[in-house]
Amino acid sequence: MSTSPKRYLIRFINGQKASQQEEFDFSKSELTIGRDTASDIQFDPETELVVSRNHGKIIKKAEDVFIIEDNGSRNGTFVNGKKVEGSVLLNPGDEVKLGANGPSFIFDLTPRPGGPLPTQLVNISPATTTIDIDAKTTTPTAKSAKFAYWLLLPVLLLIGGAGVLWKGNQKTVVAKTSGEGDLVVQIFPLPAIMPAAYKVYANPAALDGRYYFAKIVIDNKGTGILNDVKVEYSIPGIINWTTASDSKFILPGGSAVTTIYPQFPQSVTQKTTESAERAQIRITYTSAGKQEKYEKTYPFSMLSRNDFLYTNMPASEVTGVKDLEDNNDLAPVFITPQDPIVKYYTQQIQEKLLAGETASVGNKSDEAIRFMMGVYEATRRTHMVYSGTGGAFVQKGDIQGTMQKIRLPREVITGNTGLCIEMSFLYASVFAAEGLDPVIFFIPGHAFPGIKYNGQLFAIEPTAVGGEGLGHIASPFEAFQIGMKEVDDFIKNVQAGDPRYTLIDVNDLIAKGVHQIELTDDAFLRTKVDEMAERFAVGGPFVFSKN
């Protein structure tokens, strides 16, 4: 509600009248300003010289419209800091200054009517109560609300941050594998197979699994799991598709190693010629839900049943004679005490030559030695000669070494001839059939048989029946003496650390899975043994003699 002013109110800010106020009746149509004593708003005529005598005047144009005029004063008039040129509108509350540095006052009305407030209220002196009242009644509330509003921001940030941090510290289960697996295959094949050792190739436990047919290393280079990885192989015409391994999982970065130990049929022991065969590998697996397949075919040599490859060592790895005879551990496959023909031959020696004596009875080594010499005597009476096939240097894949045609003990018996290694195998077969503990000594360029008896080694030289290097047919005792001298030399060289001197313990290797070639009975060969046995009998039972 507006009220009508009743008086002019002049509040002096500075000058002689600073902090004073003067009131004039509102009925006056103008208020004169100056040092003149007749002025309404009068300034000190002696000291306030900056004010002209008739400096200016405030004119009421209407009830609420006022102007101020400068009467051409020397120092000018300023309203709210702005110089008055002629006349300007003057509102209640405006500051009027006389001269740039002169006295000033606030023009006001009382009571103040409603209407616009002066432009620069904040600059008005603290004495202006109206303005102060307005400020005190409105600003604190607005400031509090504004502050509270702004306070929301950090509070929300802090609450949000704490919440996100709590969530970030929670334990969660995440998948470690995703995507597809990537199958990478390496195959390490055996380039040549000896049929005589088919039982070794089939046995993962034989010689620590060293004679595997192939080793397949499967790596998963992808990011997902390979599932149900099945490795199969086949050898067309010999072995049908067979599962070698079945892995449920191969993890990303993980591997599976499969070693193949194939069950060759016994018919491979009938092979008398070498042949080129093919092996097929097939790997099926699932990756990211999709069925996948990998296939590979590679060649290998299937040797004849009489072939003995002395090493499987790649040529680049061979360091000496020992490496060139690395397969000597397979020799027992040619030692056939279970062969019906060898058993029959042993039986004939016992019956016709040793007159029923058995070397395995009793603890005295004499009986064992007599049996050893008896076997030698049997070969001597049948005029067995030392001759045979020589070894040939061959290359099978990356293998380079000697391969020799080894006649089986039954073939040595019926053929009545043999090389040192063949005679050694025959002797070892007969010794084992008799229940003795056979060994074979390998020395550079030669092999000879013997036995272990009560912790001692005994040997006999079977090639003393005649042939290279001897020049005559030695007696059984001479053959035994030669054998024992060779044993002495053997032990000295082994103790000196010469790796070329090795011994194979037949029963130990059999216990490690090196099983002999399986042979069937043969009536014709039995007849041949009978013919031999008739020759044993000539000369009567063998009696231990040094002659």
Add this chain to the structure above:
Amino acid sequence: MKTLQLLILSIFIWQITDAQIKPETLQIKTDAKVDSIGNALFTMSGKLTASQWIAWNYMYGGGQASMVKRTIERAASPYYVYDFKYSPNEMDRTFTIEYKAKGVVEYLGKNKWVATIGSKDIQPVKLTPNSVNYVQSEANGNAILQNNMTFTFPSETTNMDFDKDEFGNVTVKYNCPTETAVVSGDKDLKTAGYSLLGAGVLALLALVALRKKL
């Protein structure tokens, strides 16, 4: 039979023992650290007598270090072994052999694993929740090989237990997070959380500093 024993003892079935006259004990220490995908790092170390050292060097010393690799590869033929390191110490007559082997333990699914040790007569003991130890002696000619063996499985291993397979071989079964993992916190969320907290603190400080002007 494919068992871990093949990876440990077979290298010491060496011919020098045949040449030894008196019985001697060869002590070997083996540590196998199995990783989370089933591969393993083997570290074998031993101290030899003077005569054993001469024989050992005859086979493996003086530029014959590659023979160590070859011997291990042949002895552990059912496995794939690689990354060999051989460190002989002539002064102490000691040696250390390191190599890795792939796929030495089998994953059964559902975070379950099994390691087949390959011996029937060992008495393994738990050293920690994820490691086992046993000592095995094996006569080898005139030498007695004594192996102190420790298997350490991944650190996340739980429920480790001993069992036997169909053939009576000792096996070690354990659980290990494989297909899934429990993650303690999300790195991105943590970063976002710390960022928001920091921004909140800065905003609060700014508000306090400017409160008179607001």
